Amino acid sequence: MIQTALTEALGIAHPICSAGMARVAQAELVVAVSNAGGMGCLGSAGFMPDTLRDQIETIKRGTDKPFAANLLLPDALTTEDEQQWAPVRELWDSLDDQERTKLSGIEALLTPGAVADQVQIVLDAAPTAVVLTFATPDWFIRECKERGIQVFALVGSVGKAREASAAGVDFIVAQGTEAGGHTGYVSTMTLVPAVIDEVDQPVLAAGGIADGRGLAAALALGAAGAWVGTRFIASPEAFGHSAFKQRVLDGTFKDTTITHSYSGKRMRAFANKWTSEWEASGAQTSGFPGQYAVAGPRVETGYQDGDLDFGMMPAGQTIQLVHESAPAGHIVEQMAAQAEAILRRIAPRD
Numbered sequence: 501m502i503q504t505a506l507t508e509a510l511g512i513a514h515p516i517c518s519a520g521m522a523r524v525a526q527a528e529l530v531v532a533v534s535n536a537g538g539m540g541c542l543g544s545a546g547f548m549p550d551t552l553r554d555q556i557e558t559i560k561r562g563t564d565k566p567f568a569a570n571l572l573l574p575d576a577l578t579t580e581d582e583q584q585w586a587p588v589r590e591l592w593d594s595l596d597d598q599e600r601t602k603l604s605g606i607e608a609l610l611t612p613g614a615v616a617d618q619v620q621i622v623l624d625a626a627p628t629a630v631v632l633t634f635a636t637p638d639w640f641i642r643e644c645k646e647r648g649i650q651v652f653a654l655v656g657s658v659g660k661a662r663e664a665s666a667a668g669v670d671f672i673v674a675q676g677t678e679a680g681g682h683t684g685y686v687s688t689m690t691l692v693p694a695v696i697d698e699v700d701q702p703v704l705a706a707g708g709i710a711d712g713r714g715l716a717a718a719l720a721l722g723a724a725g726a727w728v729g730t731r732f733i734a735s736p737e738a739f740g741h742s743a744f745k746q747r748v749l750d751g752t753f754k755d756t757t758i759t760h761s762y763s764g765k766r767m768r769a770f771a772n773k774w775t776s777e778w779e780a781s782g783a784q785t786s787g788f789p790g791q792y793a794v795a796g797p798r799v800e801t802g803y804q805d806g807d808l809d810f811g812m813m814p815a816g817q818t819i820q821l822v823h824e825s826a827p828a829g830h831i832v833e834q835m836a837a838q839a840e841a842i843l844r845r846i847a848p849r850d
């Protein structure tokens with residue numbers, strides 16, 4: 501067994517977490533990963549309050565092991581200032597009924613007050629950990645500490661790592677540009693040691709990790725564990741249309757692109773008609789989260805209907821390494837066993 505600051509603090513068997521991928525990482529995936537000895541993270545970001553509550557209850561029925569929930573708490577989502585929300589609401593109002601139905605239950609990023617409700621639901625549920633993306637507000641970290649909830653911050657730069665460290669989070673997840681989803685500019689190989697040099701907290705590595713080789717490399721860099729997204733997309737427990745999962749299995753390095761067209765922020769996703777037409781049109785995005793109202797209904801045609809041309813499908817460069825669908829628990833166990841064997845093989849002998 502590989503013991504690290506992560507396994508010790510959380511009481512988990514393997515230093516592996518599945519990422520809080522919005523839409524993809526629902527209760528079933530979280531339960532499978534946590535029951536296998538990793539820590540599953542719920543992709544809570546888009547869930548409206550009732551859906552989020554149901555998801556957490558399902559996780560608690562499925563496992564008594566540690567699990568986490570992801571929250572996005574930038575000012576743009578937590579503000580109660582109606583003026584700031586006005587452009588987002590205008591975009592929402594411009595959607596037709598069919599488009600709104602597509603987003604039903606998952607429109608939290610477009611709904612004033614929904615993120616505040618998510619916060620209360622998560623604090624009341626008191627998962628083992630909360631994973632914060634984009635921002636690490638002091639008020640929220642204080643609330644977590646009072647409830648014994650560990651706080652992780654997902655960052656893509658040394659500057660953001662410093663900020664999260666100063667805010668007092670417990671773990672920092674350093675995510676390289678290889679990663680699927682919102683992502684920065686620097687590779688995992690260079691970002692992880694750079695962040696470790698800057699902060700006192702244990703650091704997890706994210707981006708480009710698909711198997712035990714990646715986990716062993718992350719540990720060799722000094723990370724306390726791996727934060728893994730893309731590798732789990734094609735697993736049967738992940739949410740998403742089979743066409744999306746198949747595209748992960750068939751994908752190569754050339755198939756992802758960086759685009760602002762889905763959320764207004766820099767994201768690695770499958771290149772498709774939507775990303776290339778958006779790029780060619782020279783259109784300005786409506787910012788975050790407004791752009792999600794522009795793209796949202798199309799986004800959902802990917803996850804719900806398997807529309808590979810217009811559906812949003814975040815995916816990382818590890819699609820080149822993923823060739824078969826495996827149950828999530830199996831992925832965790834194999835990754836841990838392979839890393840252990842590698843570390844034994846390369847350990848210096850007396």
Ligand SMILES: Cc1cc2nc3c(=O)[nH]c(=O)nc-3n(C[C@H](O)[C@H](O)[C@H](O)COP(=O)(O)O)c2cc1C
Nearest residue numbers: 519521522633679680681707708728729730814816
């Ligand atoms: C489909 C997908 C959706 C994602 N959604 C989120 C999200 O909602 N919140 C978040 O913090 N990170 C999200 N991410 C990024 C992951 O948390 C993680 O950092 C990343 O997947 C790690 O890199 P990898 O894809 O190479 O394993 C997403 C990634 C993918 C692939």
